[in-house]
Amino acid sequence: MQDAERYAALDLGSNSFHLLLAEFRNQRMVRLHTDKAMVRLAAGLDDERNLDPAVAERALQALRRFSPVLAGLPIDHVRVVGTNTLRAAANADGFLERAERILGVPIETISGIEEARLIFSGVLAAADGPPRPRCVIDIGGGSTELVRGEHKPQKLESLYMGCVSYARRFFPDGAIRDNNGNHFERAHLAARAELQGLQHMAEKVEVVGASGTIKSVARVLSGGELDIIERAAIDSLAQRVGAARHIDDLDLAGLEEERRPVFAAGLAILHAIFCELDIRQMAVSPYAIREGIVHDLAGRLHGGDRRADTVAVLMERGQIDAAQAHRVGHSAAALLQQLRAETAPEIRQRLRWAADLHEIGLALSHTNFRKLGAYMVENADLAGFARSEQEHLAHLIRNQRGHIKPPREHYGFHPDPDLLLSLRLACIAHRDYSDRDIDDWDLSRDTTGFRLAIPRSWLKRHPAIEELLYQEQVFWRDQPQALILRAH
Numbered sequence: 464m465q466d467a468e469r470y471a472a473l474d475l476g477s478n479s480f481h482l483l484l485a486e487f488r489n490q491r492m493v494r495l496h497t498d499k500a501m502v503r504l505a506a507g508l509d510d511e512r513n514l515d516p517a518v519a520e521r522a523l524q525a526l527r528r529f530s531p532v533l534a535g536l537p538i539d540h541v542r543v544v545g546t547n548t549l550r551a552a553a554n555a556d557g558f559l560e561r562a563e564r565i566l567g568v569p570i571e572t573i574s575g576i577e578e579a580r581l582i583f584s585g586v587l588a589a590a591d592g593p594p595r596p597r598c599v600i601d602i603g604g605g606s607t608e609l610v611r612g613e614h615k616p617q618k619l620e621s622l623y624m625g626c627v628s629y630a631r632r633f634f635p636d637g638a639i640r641d642n643n644g645n646h647f648e649r650a651h652l653a654a655r656a657e658l659q660g661l662q663h664m665a666e667k668v669e670v671v672g673a674s675g676t677i678k679s680v681a682r683v684l685s686g687g688e689l690d691i692i693e694r695a696a697i698d699s700l701a702q703r704v705g706a707a708r709h710i711d712d713l714d715l716a717g718l719e720e721e722r723r724p725v726f727a728a729g730l731a732i733l734h735a736i737f738c739e740l741d742i743r744q745m746a747v748s749p750y751a752i753r754e755g756i757v758h759d760l761a762g763r764l765h766g767g768d769r770r771a772d773t774v775a776v777l778m779e780r781g782q783i784d785a786a787q788a789h790r791v792g793h794s795a796a797a798l799l800q801q802l803r804a805e806t807a808p809e810i811r812q813r814l815r816w817a818a819d820l821h822e823i824g825l826a827l828s829h830t831n832f833r834k835l836g837a838y839m840v841e842n843a844d845l846a847g848f849a850r851s852e853q854e855h856l857a858h859l860i861r862n863q864r865g866h867i868k869p870p871r872e873h874y875g876f877h878p879d880p881d882l883l884l885s886l887r888l889a890c891i892a893h894r895d896y897s898d899r900d901i902d903d904w905d906l907s908r909d910t911t912g913f914r915l916a917i918p919r920s921w922l923k924r925h926p927a928i929e930e931l932l933y934q935e936q937v938f939w940r941d942q943p944q945a946l947i948l949r950a951h
Contacts (some may be wrong), residue, residue, distance in 0.1 A: 478604025547605030575621025585755030851875030
């Protein structure tokens with residue numbers, strides 16, 4: 464790693480957006496600039512899960528403020544992630560397209576489990592002393608993440624409860640107690656119900672909290688400091704808040720006004736965690752998901768890409784033939800190089816990973832392995848991957864042979880026919896699991912479609928493959944770009 468490298472992480476959370484610009488100096492991360500905007504994105508979701516235009520505009524205005532910090536950084540040194548609300552919003556595509564135009568960087572919507580992994584990575588970066596077992600807890604605007612691990616995460620959970628969603632559900636008009644009962648107690652019990660069965664997460668480990676809700680509670684309890692939260696202290700605070708009639712009545716030193724609308728909801732969730740998981744005390748980390756993203760970015764560029772580790776684990780668990788995956792990947796990469804001399808490293812890597820995983824479904828079925836493999840890759844919690852990346856891989860795996868299923872395109876997912884054709888032709892070349900030289904193949908593209916020229920002598924030596932290639936022409940007839948095979 465160079466003496467100084469700058470990275471930017473932008474977390475588009477359900478409650479607030481957080482920007483971090485950091486630099487690595489001799490492998491140590493130094494925070495150069497931070498910014499925050501309290502947008503309460505989750506509060507803008509209606510009953511049909513559509514994002515309110517006014518809330519969306521408020522969020523975009525925050526991005527306009529952030530964008531100059533990202534300008535000038537290499538695109539692979541910037542990562543923008545969307546979490547719970549952007550996962551849930553039915554009309555997220557339009558917002559994400561506008562956001563990308565402002566930032567100049569694509570936005571990755573990540574799963575709750577990936578969010579948990581990044582949070583753990585960030586907290587670990589700020590931890591003192593040697594690695595030891597920890598339970599890391601983060602209460603966001605729309606979800607709560609719990610992670611147990613030591614050097615790396617071992618158990619990850621993401622629960623659909625957050626300070627904004629609970630504020631909307633239990634405290635819509637700000638009332639804490641009224642004629643309909645004690646809303647704080649209802650929120651507390653609802654959170655405890657979500658936590659059923661997770662008591663093991665905090666057993667015999669150090670518990671560390673991260674992000675806004677937990678920091679806010681710590682500051683209220685400790686006069687503005689991020690001191691340890693003790694069980695007796697949070698019990699007392701919960702009793703005090705639950706006795707108030709309205710959030711406007713809360714007179715708490717250290718409570719920021721922008722945090723007031725969601726403080727009771729966040730406290731109800733945090734107190735439920737203490738009670739249900741029987742936590743006696745919780746340390747508070749200054750780091751969270753942003754720092755985790757920065758460390759992940761640095762790892763991707765310096766030989767520590769978590770996605771590569773995930774693919775390797777999948778190959779081992781799925782008992783994938785590594786030699787066949789290598790054959791197909793090597794040939795697919797060579798064919799893509801013919802089509803596009805200049806291809807971004809991320810795209811080339813996507814093709815390689817698709818080749819590595821193209822037979823993962825064989826562990827379950829020989830007849831439906833493409834469909835099952837695609838389903839596994841698209842829907843599994845794959846550490847390091849964004850949802851759109853998994854969709855791209857699943858599309859390639861599903862369509863590696865046979866009829867090409869037209870996908871539903873949306874933000875972050877626009878299938879690449881060059882990658883698909885390269886993979887399909889490589890699968891044909893090595894259908895019999897043999898090493899085979901395809902240096903004589905000439906693949907190109909013009910305005911009418913793809914052209915594949917192969918010496919007639921080569922085809923005569925491999926008649927079965929010749930027939931498969933002629934069949935491949937048929938599969939591409941209904942595609943926007945047809946494939947024409949020419950023997951010469």
